[in-house]
């Protein structure tokens with residue numbers, strides 16, 4: 001089915017994209033559905049970039065449009081005041097070493113925080129050692145790692161190897177997310193879960209946090 005919003009973003013038509021986002025909010029579409037249409041739109045931007053139809057400046061343009069979309073959406077993201085998050089274990093998140101993509105990670109963090117969860121954001125280009133240090137400092141038992149560049153996937157495996165070496169592997173659930181992530185990446189890195197869209201990401205965290213009502 002054709003998705004006008006996805007196409008507008010893929011065409012880097014900022015005015016149309018923002019208008020369609022506003023219209024969908026008015027029509028009662030969920031923020032998660034709107035975000036997913038936008039994510040698919042920038043995925044097409046990526047395809048056009050790979051085919052040399054778009055350039056780096058176009059990737060930057062898609063970033064600018066996505067940021068504007070988030071500015072419009074943020075006040076509409078429902079706050080969950082169930083207090084679930086306050087009794088849940090903290091979550092550490094970051095983008096892996098070598099990679100500076102952070103829009104997807106920031107989005108997931110925003111949604112988790114809106115649900116009341118405590119998230120420590122390590123930012124981008126995070127070394128495997130820094131992830132382990134942060135887990136020790138925060139006592140977090142959930143680690144989210146974002147990766148958009150395929151050649152950075154190897155560093156995620158390094159994080160998990162370090163967890164094993166430190167005797168921490170069975171105390172930490174590792175979730176990997178981002179465009180190139182799939183079951184093979186999960187198996188190769190040894191992560192517990194993977195997600196490459198926002199709905200899946202939120203479902204996985206809810207699932208882990210449900211189990212974690214006891215201990216994760």
Ligand code: B12
Nearest residue numbers: 043046099100101102103104144146149150177178196198
């Ligand atoms: C915008 C963009 C940029 C922006 C990034 C801005 C920023 N602040 O993030 C800029 C212009 C800086 C950029 C730079 C580059 N980019 Co770029 N970029 C993109 C683009 C078009 C969109 C990425 C994006 O923001 N998507 C929208 C978000 C919402 O989606 P998402 O990140 O997938 O996140 C969702 C899920 O994956 C998941 N998720 C994400 N993280 C996590 C983490 C956890 C724990 C969980 C549970 C879930 C989760 O939830 C999110 C919400 O739905 C992609 C194309 C694509 N297909 O993704 C290329 C793309 C990722 N870039 C690419 C490349 C090559 C580069 C550059 C190397 C280009 C260059 N020549 O310099 C540099 C790399 C710089 C670096 N060292 O990192 C390639 C990577 C190819 C590959 N397979 O390795 C892609 C795929 C484009 C392409 N087809 O060639 N890029």
